[in-house]
Amino acid sequence: DGGITQSPKYLFRKEGQNVTLSCEQNLNHDAMYWYRQDPGQGLRLIYYSQIVNDFQKGDIAEGYSVSREKKESFPLTVTSAQKNPTAFYLCASSIELASWEGYTFGSGTRLTVV
C-alpha cells in the first residue's frame, strides 16, 4: 500500500489507556515522521526520526512516545497523559538526499476516545 503501512485503520481508546499505532515502511527510507491532523489545524509534527535508535520531538510531543529500533518501523504510543487524543494520525517517511522530494505518507489511523 504505497510502501508505508499504518495499522490499525481505526482505533478506539478508553480514558486512561495507552495505545500504540503501528507504522512500517519497506522503502528503505532513512527518516520517519508522525503527524497529527485535526480539522482546520493542518498537519502538526509529533516526533521524527532520521536514524535508527534516535528520534526528536516535534511541535506537539507532550503525551506521546516513540521508538526506532528498526529502520522499517516507527511505532507511536499515545499515553494517558495526552488529554485530547482524538484525531487522525499520519505516518510518513522520506529518503535524505540533496534532491529531497518530501514525504511518502501512510494511509492514516483514526483514533477515537470512547
Add this chain to the structure above:
Amino acid sequence: GENVEQHPSTLSVQEGDSAVIKCTYSDSASNYFPWYKQELGKRPQLIIDIRSNVGEKKDQRIAVTLNKTAKHFSLHITETQPEDSAVYFCAASTGSNYKLTFGKGTLLTVNP
C-alpha cells in the same frame, strides 16, 4: 522555527474556472515547497513541488509560483474539474533537516 500561513481556508469554484491558493513562509532559509492533495479520509499525495532556484513550475493544469523576496508561493489550478475537490496543503522546508512545516489547508470544492 518555520511558520507557514495558507489562504483561503475554503474555496468554492465552478467547474472550468481557475483556483488559486496562496501560502507565506517565515524562514528565509526555506528552499523546498511541496503541495499535497488530500481527498476525504485518504493520505496526502504530492501533486507538485518547487525549489528556491526556480520561479515557476507547471504540470498540465497545475502550476506553482514562488516569490522568494516576498516569501510567498501559490498553487494555480486551471480548468478545474469536480475530481479536483479535496483539501490542499502547502509546506516548506529548509532541506537541511528533511522536515516539512505545513499550512493549515484549503478545502477546494469544484461545483459541476
